[in-house]
Amino acid sequence: MLKQIEGSRAMAEAIALCRPEVICAYPITPQTHIVEGLGELVKEGALTDCEYINVESEFAALSVAIGASAAGARAYTATASQGLLFMAEAVYNASGLGLPIVMTLGNRAIGAPINIWNDHSDAMSMRDAGWMQLFAETNQEAVDLHIQAFRLAEELSMPVMVCVDGFILTHAMERIDVPDQAQVDAFLPPYDPVQVLDPAEPASIGAMVGPEAFTEVRFLAHYKQTQALRLIQTYARDFRAAFGRESGGLLRPYRADDAEIVVVAMGSVCGTIKDTIDEMRDDGIRIGLVTIVSYRPFPTDELRRAIAGAQDVIVVEKSISPGLGGPLANDVDMALRNMPRAPHLHSAVAGLGGRAITRPSLHRLFRQATVQPWEGTHFLDLNEHIVGREIHTTRKKRRSGPTAENLLRRVAQETHPAAE
């Protein structure tokens, strides 16, 4: 049913339609509206046979989900930013134990400096934890990915993180088609665990594994993710057949067939990039986009095929691995490895800590990549003036003070020079 509805609320309704049996959550901006919405649905009786457990921390939230999942319940939780870091040990345990938990991540920057706004640092911090990570481009896709995520997680007995841009999607109110119960029931069968803690048939989960088998456990975890590459595509096709729309899959090309320049990005910024591409196409520039939906497993082969004909590939990402550059660009580079006549790779970091990514800035970036390519990582809309002054000061003066405070003072001086 079409509704004009906040992204978080629509996700809560979709998750409820997946009939989770245990939800444990601790609120953190910008995820809060999702778990509040689920709390309301349980309380008002719209979601039945579900235990909604308020816990004292994110570590407890995921630990309860692990226990519930091991006992055979469909378990769900959600978090963001520092909340994900606080549950980090449990994140690795959930995947290491092979428990099919679904977790929403309302993508947000990680401090310090403290920042509540959107970027992809939190998802990137757990990209090697063994979870599948799916990124939503729109709120419609956020709704649809959750429905696919439960099926995917439970088929493989591996947890899935659905990554949704905080505020930009979670707090946006727009037209979303929220499916009905019969549609979701037909797509998502009841949870049939591959392992379960049952007093009638006692077993233990979570053995200590030494050097004799640890490599093999990890190999199988990697093998499962390669299996997921096929399943993600199958479920996206099933989803399209059942619901009549494109959602999910490994990646999604846009005007990329004849493109000389292909942009690669993840999440909600792909919408703004598409509008920018349409404008550049009107000017005769052959440019396209590949939206990565599945970040883990990473669709290396599919990406290679999608960008094979391009001369330039521009990766735009909301994350930075200090000392390396853009982690997504690094992954894309793997797809280019050993490719004959591989396109030039240009890496750009944008939208950190909630900085708006605008069409004018993207226009400049995309044009610059071919006309005046840069070395290394480009920081979109970097305020070079205050960065330069800060570097200068720290070279001149040993006790130059805290960076964050210094930069804020310089920004204030630029905005109100009279106050200097």
Next chain:
Amino acid sequence: MSGHDSTATPFTGSDGKPVMFQIRIHGRGGQGVVTAAEMLSVAGFLEGRHAQAFPSFGSERTGAPVVAFCRMATREIRLREPILEPDCLIVQDATLFKAIDVFAGLRPNGYLLVNTNKTFADLHIEQAAQRLPAGHAVIVPATELALKHVRRPVPNAALLGAFAALTEVVHFDSVKRAIEETFPGKIGAANIAAAEEAFDIVMAQERAIHAA
């Protein structure tokens, strides 16, 4: 293209291509700025439009400047940047003109709707208002109307009534339905009464301008 002005609609550009109508709402925490953008998007949705409402994502504190955005279009809205070039500015608190650059990016043929019981001259924004086409800049005492009907200083619903009269981007009936959906019962009825009076005030101003 006939080049006739009357063929232009809020959702069609001068070249006949579909365009978005973008509204930026300025106010202060506690004035229902985000709710206003959301109700506006519901009104657009009820008319079969695509509509997108979103806040400016700050730490929300009572009294702090707040911005919310609403886009409407006849096709899917993919854009996720803040509204940089609004077609309409709704200003819920006239003291903001001194604090921030409210007019930033306002389109030359845009609309301006200000909640105040003063004049544009009193607010020292007469020049900015006069740059817009005749009848595109109006004032409405929305806080007074809210106090009268809702008994609380929440000008948002009244301003949406004024918006419908000013721009005709959405029908007033859709605005009323959106207010009703957001505030069911007595509070909704009171907000609708405030919106109706604001709608009438702006319609009277528009008639006076076109008669002159």
